[in-house]
Structure formats: C-alpha cells, structure tokens
Amino acid sequence: MEPVPSALPDGEPAPADGSLPSTALAGLGRGPFGIYVHVPFCTVRCGYCDFNTYTLTELGMPGASVSSYADAALGELTLAGRVLGERAPQVDTVFVGGGTPTLLAAHDLVKLLAGIRDTFGLAPDAEVTTEANPDSVTPESLQVLADGGFTRVSVGMQSAVPHVLKTLERTHDPSNVRLAVEAARAAGLQVSVDLIYGTPGESLDDWRTSLESAIALEPDHISAYALVVEDGTKLAAQVRRGQVTMPDDDDEADKYELADELLSAAGFGWYEVSNWARTPAARCRHNECYWADGDWWGVGPGAHSHVSGVRWWNVKHPNAFAGRIASGESPAAAREVLTDEQRHDERVLLGVRLVEGLPLDVLHDDGRRAVAGLVADGLLDGRSAVRDARAVLTLRGRLLADTVVRRLLGY
Template structure:
C-alpha cells in the first residue's frame, strides 16, 4: 500500500487556506466517499482497503456511518469558515473497497447524511461501486429509492482463470443477471474491466469484451493492470510465479477494446472510458479531469479545493481516533502553485476527447500539438477546430504527448 503524500501538516480544526475559496462559484462541487471494507484483499490491489479481521471496535462497518457523519460536520464547518459560496453538489461517488458490503439501508443513510449538509442538485449523479456478488434486487431497490442513480460493477474479466489470478471472488456467469437487476431498478450501469492480467491471452480479453458488450451496459471502463510495488502480485512476479505482462500485449489489448467497443456503438470520451453517449459519461470522473472542487470523506480519502490538495489519515482506526477527539481527519495538505496547476490541467484534459483547447496551451506546447497532428496522433478535423483530440495512436502514446507538452512549459 503506497505511503501518504509529503506535504505540510493540516490544522486540527480543519481550517482551509483563504485561497481555496477563490473562484469557487465558477467551479463545480463533487463529493467522494471512501468505504474501506473488502471481503478479500485482491493480490493486485494497492488501494486503502481492509478485511474485517484487520479492524476492531471503533473502526468496523458498524461504526462507519456515525464516524462519517462526524467528518461531514467538520468539513461543512471548514467550508463555511473559509468563505465558500453556497453550491449544489453535482456528483457523489462511493468507492472503496466495496461500498456494497455495507447494508443497503446504511449506504442510503450515508447519502441522507451527505444531503443534510451538502445540498444535491436535482440532477445529481450518485454512483456506488459494487462487487457483483454483493447485490440483489432488494438491495438495488433501496439504493434507487434513496437517490442513487448509477452502479459501477467490478466485472474485471469474464474468464474464471483470470479472475482467480486477480483474487476476485465473484462468478463471472452472474454478470448478465446482475446487470439486468441494476437496469430493472432504474439505475445506469457501468462495467469495469481490467486487461493485462498475468497469463491473460488476447482471446481471453476478447471473451471479456464480448460478454460485457452483450450485457448492453451504459458505460464500460477498460483499464490496463498496473503492477504496483508492495502488492502480493508484484511479489509473485518477482519470484517468477507469474509472468510480467509486456507493453506490446497491453497495446494489442487496448486496440482490440477500441475496435470492439466502437463497433458496438460505444464512444470513447477518456482514454480508458467508453459510453453510449454524452448523457452516460461518468460525470464524477469528468469533475476530476476538469479540475473541479471535490471533497473526499473516509479513511485515506483525498480532496481538492481551489488548488489545495488534502488527504485524510489512512488507517480507519487513526481516522476514527481523530474524529473522536473532535479533530479533522485531514492530516496533510499541499497548496499547488500556478505552474503545477497548469501542468495538471494539461495532463488531465489531454486524456479527454473534446476538452482541451489548443489555444489555451502555452506557445511551446501549441508547437508540440501541431507536430502531433502532423504525424497522426491528433484527429485532424478536431485539430482544425482548435480541439486536442487524440486518435487511437495518440491515445496509446498519450503519456508521451503530455510529457512533450509539459516539458515545453
């Protein structure tokens, strides 16, 4: 599990720098809720997650809602004292971990607690991640009634052997049934897929894509597996127990995903994300990529408000102890200067299909963009309209393009 960022200590009372509220009226506000509980910790995962036997009284699932409510009070007070204008929340995202390990009534109650302190827009997008084996029609009916609008299912693969390598516990054959339940509840559904698992063949990946498409979800995310240092999978690869996937293998699988998803009517809008149209894009993730304000709640959650980046105590016990003492759980923060904010703006919006305006780039970066268009890494028609929109080749080399443009700053 990665260490927390380096930064300055945050005030115990949660006070924010005055700069955080500057221009806030022109930015959207999103909320993220981290639910750190998992039944099994997957070998590839380096997220801030814990199984039940790792946590004792005060940090368990039964303690989660009242502790989170205490954090919400601290956050609302911090924003009020910093002079933030009244804003409606446009998106809420419950991530983890496995949020749906909480009882449906508890998850719905947390949303009520959020709504009581941070008014939600009438059309707010409210998403929860879920493992397929934690859902049933009754659970989904409670979520829909309480105001959830979207479920992001961790499908990962349709191939049992690949799921076993990833330590995923769900039965892939149940995915179509669970997707149908989500739709019957009136909720949008996204399927999350992972490619590049050690030992996964191109045919395995084709099977996963075809079965995901057959479910006709509103949205599909296709992420390349990143082998993170410190994970069990990284140790297995180091010992030679699993093969290290190659960059060429990842590129072949991305090209296959793009071909099959495009043929099925899905449109890419971010390098790893496809939807049936603009109305089914994940608005919460777009808020991150566009640099809106977002406040993260729960153990280890991160926040970004007007160029101020903050992070909570990571372990659920440390998080709860700070709240029980009447303190903010935010333990560190970083105030980003103008050059860093500009670098991050380019880095994030360059991954999007239609967000980065060529004219908004510094002159040296505009010259780089012109070269990218010349060699086929940017859509020529979009480039003529002044839009930085990567082609398939450009998406495969997006990190290189970002480095070239930001090196020119």
C-alpha cells in the same frame, strides 16, 4: 472505479480544524462540486490492488467497522459543512468507492447520502454512484439504493474468464455479474461495468470473451483499464519471483485497440482514454469533475480532496480516521497548495485524455510548438488542431498518451 492510493504523499501540516485558506473558499462554486466517500472494507484483498483497503478481520475499533463506519463518515461530512460554510455549493455528483462499498448495508449507504443532502443539498440532476462487487448486492439492496437516491452502480466485473479472475484473486462468480446488472437495471439504476486487461496469462481471445460478455450485458458505460503492477502488492512480489510474467506493453496495446474496435461497433463512444459510454448522458460525471479540475471533498481514510488549488489527504488507517473524528479533529494528514504551474500541468495531463481534447491556448509556448510534430507523428488529430485549435488524441495517441503529455508540457 475511483482509486485511493495506499501510499500518501508528503505535504505541509494540515490544520487540526480542517480550515482552508480564504482564497480557496472564494473559488468554490466556479465549477462542479462532488463528494467522494471511501469505504475501506473488503472480504479479501486482491493481489493486484494497492488501494487503501482492509479486510474485516484487520479492524474492529468503533467507527472503523462495517456496522459503525457510516456514523464516522457522517462525522467528516459535518466537519466539511463547517469548513466550507455558506460558500459551499450544492453537490453535483457523489461517488462511493472502495474497497467494496456494498459491504455496508444499503440503508447505511442511503444514510450517508442523506447526510450529504442535509449538509450541502443535492443538485436536482445529481449523479450518485456506488461501486459494487457482483456478489455483494441483491435485488432488494439495489432497490433500497435506488429508492434512497442513488442513480448509478459501477459493477466490478474485471473479466469473464475464470482463470483470469483467479490470477487477479477476484472471488466473485462470473455468472453473478449478469444477475447484478439485471437487478440494478430493474431498480432503475444506470449501470457501468469495469474491466481490467493485461492480466498475466490472459490471451487476446480471453480479452475478447470479456469484452463480448460485457457488451452483451447492455450496460450504459464500460471502463477498461490496463493492469498496472504496483510496488508493494502481492502481484508485484509474484512477478519479482518469476511466478507470473509482467504485463507486456505491446500485448496491452493490442487489447486496447480490440476494446475500442468492439466497443465502438457496439455503439459505445470513448470520452476518456479508458472510458466508453453509450450516450453523453451516460458518462461518469463524477470522474469528469476530476478531469476538469473541479472541486471535491473526499470522505474517509486515505481519501483525497481538492478545493480551488488546495489538495489534502486523510490519514490512511480506519482506526486513525475514526479516532480523529471521535475527538472532533480533522482526519487530514497533510495538504499542499498547488502553484499555478502545477495546476497548468495537471490541466494538460488530464484534459488531453478527453475526447473533446485540450484548447491549444492553454499550452505554454513549448507545448504549442510541439503540436505540429505530434500531428505529423499521428498522435494528435490534425483537423482538430487546425479547425478547432484543440489537441485531440488519435487512437495511436491514446496508446501513447503519456508521451503526448510530456511533449505538450515541453519535456
């Protein structure tokens, strides 16, 4: 699931018309190009979530409601088409995230996709994904999505264990996950299932139950993310007051190893530290665009975009977003032009997380010198380093990926 942080970074002012430097426009088309659409609505806000989301009772301004949001998002797409102009490539991937995108009517999601197609064109093999809560889809709505051009649905299962879901404040009925997956498959959609491990009170057996339940659904793709207690969330306050315990690093490591063991035995191959797919074709290509330093335009409140080393982010609140769009202004709050060193560091940070690893010639001298020690410590695969000149994480390296990145960056 694609995150939208609730806190926006500082940056330089973004032009009111959304214009980009000519150097950024000149780089368009050299790699994949994606569109991310953020739908900020949820029926309830889960206690662990720090994404830019709002319950329906918090909103109401025209353009910031479920019924009118698609038109506001289409307004930003029109702006994007004007800014990128003739240099804009066809769209390779679309990802609709949230929030709960499927709180929008399926026809509105299809209308958004049609707007993307009309503005930029879609590649013949474009991957088009929406996230979905199990309780927010029906066989009929999923069929509308499939008929309208969606190819993939990412189902927020999180856990199969009721007490874990309760701690996470997830409100769906666990039995509805299978119904949603079966309905998506019947509509001809690829299916991904999202899991979270490390929830306070979750035992290793609980996690095994969730993994086995997810595998039994026979999805094409499974994501498994460690729970992170983010500042400012209800869960963080509960930890601070001693009501629940902070997730334990050793416990999360045990659960990651169990995930890799069970998923590998079931025929899933890891391709990014937190993601497994049945086949290379079942990988999430939209996320691969991020990890490969591709270009994407993020639509919606709080959404982030990147084009050829220029990164910007939209105003957070849906009312502010809708107001900017209605007045013909860019919703961008601020932006930054990345330095060559920042782009290098991000390439190392993201590239090393992939199963293909990172070419050693990308590294600076300090990073290349660190490789032998990382191999000796069992964090990088020695054969890949020697034979292929690539930094490829071992299983232990995946558990300590942040440490590997710091050493490859010479820290």
